[in-house]
Amino acid sequence: MRRFILPLCLALGACAGAPVQETPSRAATPETSSLPAMKTFAVARPTAPQRSNRDIARDFLDLAFQLESGRQLEVLSRFEGPISIRVTGNPPPTLIPDLNRLVKRLRNEAGIDIARVRSESSNITIEAVSRAEIRRHLPKAACFVVPNIDRLSQYRAARNSRATNWSLLRTREKLAIFLPNDASPQEVRDCLHEELAQALGPLNDLYRLPDSVFNDDNVHTVLTGFDMLILRAFYDADLQSGMTRAQVAAKLPGILARLNPRGERLASNPAPSTPRVWIxxxxxxxxxxxxxxxxxxxxxTALRTAQSEGWTDHRRAFSHYAMGRLTQTTDPDTALQHFRLADQFYRRTPGADLHRAYTASQLAAHAINQGNGPRALAILGPNLGIAERFENAALLSTLMLLRGEALDLVGRKGEADRIRVDSIGWARYGFGADWAVRAKLREISALNPARGRSGG
Structure with a gap:
């Protein structure tokens, strides 16, 4: 299931005094709005994996033969044959278009024979229900996937049965995904990508992966190039349900050499495993x-563990980021140092561009609060394009709003007004309802010390 972990969240409380909590992003989108039209992403631009096939093979095996709890799986399980998927419940307006885009990507990029249908006998059922209904069954979940049922009303009776026990599956035939219908469009889409990826493929998440939705840090929320490669290998003709880890391991080198020839030329640089104490x-x-x-x-504890493990990758950076988020209201100077250290370690990690863009939002917010417009503009410069490439509308709109405040500080008011207006369409997809969008506008506006002096 997808937990309410708030990884690189978009509350900029270093200067605005916001605690770590659920942000306005968890808001339903109304049918009508007084704000500019919602913007959506049209073309996926996934980045190819940047690791060797030897390391990817290890990732594949750890993803496919282990549950998030750490329990080992005896055999590979997957769908055999064409896969049908349908939507039930009360889906929000953006769900079907986002699902159609994802199905098209799965067919084209992962080579999976999957199609959306209306038949009640579909392999995968996506039921759109309220967050309250989801939390009545799993209080810490935003969305989740379960085998061998097709309605949420069946879950309570089935949850402790053999039918819903992932470790007993030998092949997948019927699954249900439960998504919120009263969350922001981006949150619904994020749940869709993560849960459908696990419904089709690996059941595990690995914190050591910097470029994957199969990671509980929830930084990547749409399927990446790495994820599509994993799913393509998962459904390769040389594999089948019921194969053991050793049998799959014997086939993987040939499969990956065929699917990802670039990975044959890259040197192995395996990331160490993540100890449970850090998780x-x-x-x-x-x-x-x-x-x-x-x-x-x-x-x-997480930071000390990262230091003792000798990590210099995104997990060390994430540890500093967590410290920054938790000290920003009580000790802003210490928080700033942690955010700067997070940025340094992210910079050293291939595939961590999106992580750096989140960190940039915190560093730019601090610069704006100090009245340093040029510094904020320098920080924000390359990161708007990164947020757009990774289809993160909440982050993109936040960075655009920050840029608007920075432009105001350097006297470029016309540009500032234009980028603020342009950001609202993305904010409507990322944060949802009008009140949530306006809350984000106020939050970022409050960072600018010039507004306080001018009474704005």
Whole structure:
């Protein structure tokens, strides 16, 4: 299931005083709006994997033969034959277009024989229900996927049965995905990508992956080039349901050499595994339910673990980012140092461009609050394109709004007004309802010290 972990969240509380909490992004989109029209992404631009096939083979095996709990799976399970998918419940207006785009990508990029149908006998059912209904069944889940049922009303009776036990599956025939219909369009789409990817393929998540939705940090929320390669290999003709880890491992080198010839030329540089103590600490620090002191203690544990492991990758950066988020209201100077360290470690990690764009939002917010428009513009410069390439409308609109404040600080008011207006269409997809969009506008406007002096 997809948990409410708030990884590189978009609350810019370093200067606005916002605590770590659910942000206005979790808001339904009304049928009508007084704001400019919603914008959506049209063309996917996935980035090819930047690791060797030897390392990708290891990733594949750890993703495919283990559950998130750490339990090992005896055999590979997947759908055999064409896959049909239908939508039930009360889907929001953006769900069907986003699903159609994703199905097209799965067919073209992963080579999966999948199609949307209206038949009740479909292999995969996506039921759109309220967040309250989802939380009645799984209080910490935003969305989730279950085998061998097709309605949420069946889940409570089936949850402890053999039918819904992933570790007992030998082949996949029927699955249900439960998505919220009263969340922002981006959150619904993010759930769709993550849950459909797990319905089709690997059931595990790995924090060591910087470029994948199969990672509980939730930074990547649409399927990446790496993810499509994993799914293409998952459904390769040389594999089938019921194969053991050893049998799959014997086939993978040939499969990956054929599907990803570039990976044959790259040197192996395997990332170390992630210890459970770090995973638990990060989930406590950024997940729901803990008090601030508990969050801060957990973030400290995560950072110390990352340091003791000798990490210099995105997990070390993420540890600093968590510390920054949790100290920004009480010790802004310390938070700023953590955000700067996060940026340094992200810069060293191939495939962490999107992570750096999140960090840029915090660093630019600080510069704006200090009245340093040129510094904020320099930070934001390359990151708007990154947010757009990775189809993150919430991040893109946030960066655009920050750029608007920075432009105001350097006296370029006309440009500032234009980019703010242009950002609203993306904010409507990323944050949802009008009130949530306006809350984001106010939050970022409040960063600008010039507004306080001028009474704006």
């Amino acid at each position: 638990n600490a990060i989930q406590t620090a950024l997940g729901p339910g803990a008090r601030h002191a508990q969050r801060l203690g957990a973030a400290t």
